Amino acid sequence: MTYQEAEKRFRELNREIDFLQNIRNTLSWDMRVNLPLNAAEYRGNSIAFLSGEMMKRKTGAEMNDLLCALEEKPAEDPILAAMIKKCRKEYKYQAELDPALFMEYSAHNLQCEVVWQECRKNNDFKTLAPWMEKEFDLLRRLQACHGWEKDPMSGLMNEWEPGITRKEMDKLFEELKAFELPFLEQLKSAPNQPDGAAYLGHYPVDKQKELCKYVLDKIGFDFTRGRCDVSAHPYTTGNDINDIRLTTSYFEDNFTRAVCACMHEGGHALTGQNCDPALRYTTLEHLTGAGMNEAQSRFLENIIARGPEYWEFLLPKAAEYFPELKRFDPLEFNRSMNSLHFSSHRLKSDELTYNLHIILRYELEKMLFDGDIPFKDLPHFWNEKSKEYLGVVPETDSEGVLQDMHWCSGYIGYFHTYVLGNFYDGHMYNAIRKDMPDMFEDVKKGELLGITGWMKDKLHRHGGLYQPTELLKMLDGEELTAKHYIDYIKERYGRIYQL
Numbered sequence: 001m002t003y004q005e006a007e008k009r010f011r012e013l014n015r016e017i018d019f020l021q022n023i024r025n026t027l028s029w030d031m032r033v034n035l036p037l038n039a040a041e042y043r044g045n046s047i048a049f050l051s052g053e054m055m056k057r058k059t060g061a062e063m064n065d066l067l068c069a070l071e072e073k074p075a076e077d078p079i080l081a082a083m084i085k086k087c088r089k090e091y092k093y094q095a096e097l098d099p100a101l102f103m104e105y106s107a108h109n110l111q112c113e114v115v116w117q118e119c120r121k122n123n124d125f126k127t128l129a130p131w132m133e134k135e136f137d138l139l140r141r142l143q144a145c146h147g148w149e150k151d152p153m154s155g156l157m158n159e160w161e162p163g164i165t166r167k168e169m170d171k172l173f174e175e176l177k178a179f180e181l182p183f184l185e186q187l188k189s190a191p192n193q194p195d196g197a198a199y200l201g202h203y204p205v206d207k208q209k210e211l212c213k214y215v216l217d218k219i220g221f222d223f224t225r226g227r228c229d230v231s232a233h234p235y236t237t238g239n240d241i242n243d244i245r246l247t248t249s250y251f252e253d254n255f256t257r258a259v260c261a262c263m264h265e266g267g268h269a270l271t272g273q274n275c276d277p278a279l280r281y282t283t284l285e286h287l288t289g290a291g292m293n294e295a296q297s298r299f300l301e302n303i304i305a306r307g308p309e310y311w312e313f314l315l316p317k318a319a320e321y322f323p324e325l326k327r328f329d330p331l332e333f334n335r336s337m338n339s340l341h342f343s344s345h346r347l348k349s350d351e352l353t354y355n356l357h358i359i360l361r362y363e364l365e366k367m368l369f370d371g372d373i374p375f376k377d378l379p380h381f382w383n384e385k386s387k388e389y390l391g392v393v394p395e396t397d398s399e400g401v402l403q404d405m406h407w408c409s410g411y412i413g414y415f416h417t418y419v420l421g422n423f424y425d426g427h428m429y430n431a432i433r434k435d436m437p438d439m440f441e442d443v444k445k446g447e448l449l450g451i452t453g454w455m456k457d458k459l460h461r462h463g464g465l466y467q468p469t470e471l472l473k474m475l476d477g478e479e480l481t482a483k484h485y486i487d488y489i490k491e492r493y494g495r496i497y498q499l
């Protein structure tokens, strides 16, 4: 086989993987948006079949032969070079796995999530504990296949966000905690507290849908190349730049949730629509790393849509749909929607306390991996940390340690990526203000295309060509730090709480 022949077949094979991924994503989207309840089992099996077909292509002898042929000389085309690197990494990862152990894990993982659902319903951690322990243990053994036997948590973290180590995350979280815990006390005792209920009301869903379409239009989401639908948990999917789908959910009493969800998912959607067309069919259409992807959505949700400038523009528009909003001053409205919620529930928290929910989980994960605490005592340690960081003890385990499915569905070593996205946002915020010092003047007018254009140019267009740490370097040339994010929090919440 000549190099040219190998390259041709290698590109074809990636195209096949890309198509299979697209079909699988679309079936999953349909499952979440449209599927009748009883069709879930058949759909689940169909999706599993497609995953198997993808795996055969990624890990088969043909892939290895092609990679060996292509690795004989460095590829001149940077896209081809990135494809070879990615495929080799995936091939090597699968080749290292013990197939029997992997089968055991896959079966356990499916069951464990079902057991979690029951246990959360019944407020029963005792039954779940051995299942969760086995989930951790199997993942620990799988990580050993990849050489992480001494530090399986770092191995898992590296899978979700390549290049970010546990040591680095420890340092960033300590820095954030040292700032945020006293800062929250300061906010709590500020004399001029926002009224956290004032912005709630009755906002009909059909009107919210129209407003959300307007919100998405304003950031440049192209409805001729994408859709917005409704699902229980908002999310975004799509492989091709011309078929990107996001979902949101609506709450009658609080239209800002749908607006913020649309800005968040809109951020994910733009990374898809704004990818360089040269990356179509290559499986490189997405940014690498859960945290880097999350940074794109959080930038639009938090830094733009939760800010007072955005509401100077959006509140008058929202009042066209909901006339009772005319009574609000935009700044007061924005203060109200950003009031702090010291809740025991992660998904009910605000932008700031959210970070503490994540740090709590990250620290417990480490203790579990290091064998510092037995699984059966996890609720006790969970509640202690909740009291320490959030000042609240969950009333039940269902409200506390059982609230997230992550640790029972394979998302272990994952939680930190949410806050890592915030740290990346600090860097993005730092960089964009150098290029666009008047960005908030644009936000006040609802002119957001300059900002999303900047994001496209600096990040989105690159797709999976670079690792997160490389993209960060390209952005502002700095090493990852919590400093920029902390500066942003100080500035934003200092204004909201009128310190």
Ligand SMILES: [Zn+2]
Pocket (backbone or CB within 6 Å): 264, 268, 294, 297
């Ligand atoms: Zn997200």
